[in-house]
Amino acid sequence: MATASSPSTPIITVPDADDESIAILERIEGKIDLSGLELRIHMGVPASDDEWIERTAGADGMLLGWHVPDAALASTDRLKVISYLGTGASDHVNLGLAADRGMEVLTVSGYGDDAVAEHAAALMMAAVRSVPQLDRAVRAGEWPSASSWQIRGRRLGVVGLGGIGRRMVEIGRGLGMDVVAWNRSAESGATEIDGIPLLPMSELFATSDAVSLHVPLNEHTRGLVGEQLLRSMKPDAVLVNTARGAVVDEEALLRVLDDGAIRAAALDVFGSEPLAGDSRLRDHERAIVTPHVAFNTTDASERLFIIALQNLVDFFSAKG
Structure with missing residues (x-):
């Protein structure tokens, strides 16, 4: 050097x-x-x-x-x-x-906009198709049958339209998904930004098959995704978080996963990192976890x- x-x-x-x-x-x-x-x-x-x-x-x-x-x-x-x-x-x-x-x-x-968005998309697809669970089962000598839903034609809700969120919109559209989004302007009644349809947060969570979080952590977003929003999701929906762990109420998420209220949560970030050894997210059958590596290409x-x-x-x- x-x-x-x-x-x-x-x-x-x-x-x-x-x-x-x-x-x-x-x-x-x-x-x-x-x-x-x-x-x-x-x-x-x-x-x-x-x-x-x-x-x-x-x-x-x-x-x-x-x-x-x-x-x-x-x-x-x-x-x-x-x-x-x-x-x-x-x-x-x-x-x-x-x-x-x-x-x-x-x-x-x-x-890292491309890297994080690509990882979010990978987590979404892994959750939809139960890839980690099926991998573990086959390695254990099992040969399970598993149903899932196809990506094309389903709705992707993108929360946050910074560089990563906008790249996620592009990826979702490339996969044939109906992509909608939320950012703070949606709360003021805006219905579109740069050709991307905007929805209120409650409607986005209730109508999306997959929700991907791409907001920074600040006073407005800490605990943004709580139990009410999570329980409003479709029973077969997946939540993806590559933003910051504290954006989601982790205890509420665990209760929702315990109840089988959503298909899965795919997480690269957590409220406390590294993820604690006794965290139930480590071995929860409805959770997919990676060690905050979305940016690392x-x-x-x-x-x-x-x-x-x-x-x-x-x-x-x-x-x-």
Whole structure:
């Protein structure tokens, strides 16, 4: 990667690298011009505040993959910018403290739209066709019969029309589904956006054969999907969540699954992650679970690093 070309070259610390991030950095070398930066790469998440402070010392910028403690931000007067590898920097950086210290926090959006939507579609189809359950049965020596419904002609309800939700609309239409959506403008009476029919949340849940969630987690969406909405779904419907776990009331979802009120829930995100060892979602016959990997494709990971690094290049270029 880049090396220092002069004493004035901005120093970028990568405080929490792992083997995967090193491999990505090697793959994207040549795809982005980092000649104006010096990267100082440290392996593994720092084990203590002191180690964080040591890795931050002398750095002008930071490429951050996870959580940075307040002690590291408070210890340096040199750090000017943090480029976070993702969208949810507020969960991992004390934005107020960073602002007080004169640091800019940059994020990356849109890098995983295709990846997350494709995973949501895969979860939807796996739930409709009972793929995990049938796989387990055959491996156990069984040869069960299982009925399901076809995707074509069924209704897909997409909750949230950001980049991922809009890509999910495209995929659903490509599969021959009748796609409807909800976003906040639907609550104000809007009936269409960019050719996508909008429905009130209650109608979307009640009339869709599959509901896929694609909203951010905030004060408006925490607990958005509760027991009333879940019980309004068709008995053979499936719920897909690749958004954030806390968007769904998990205990209410378990009660609905216990009662067999819907066909299945296919989840990549959970209220607490990693999913607790005693969580009933782990072995519930109506739940399909994956470990928050919807975003994690080679293409999306490379795009994430390229944009995050370009943010740093642009920041220091603008500073002259």
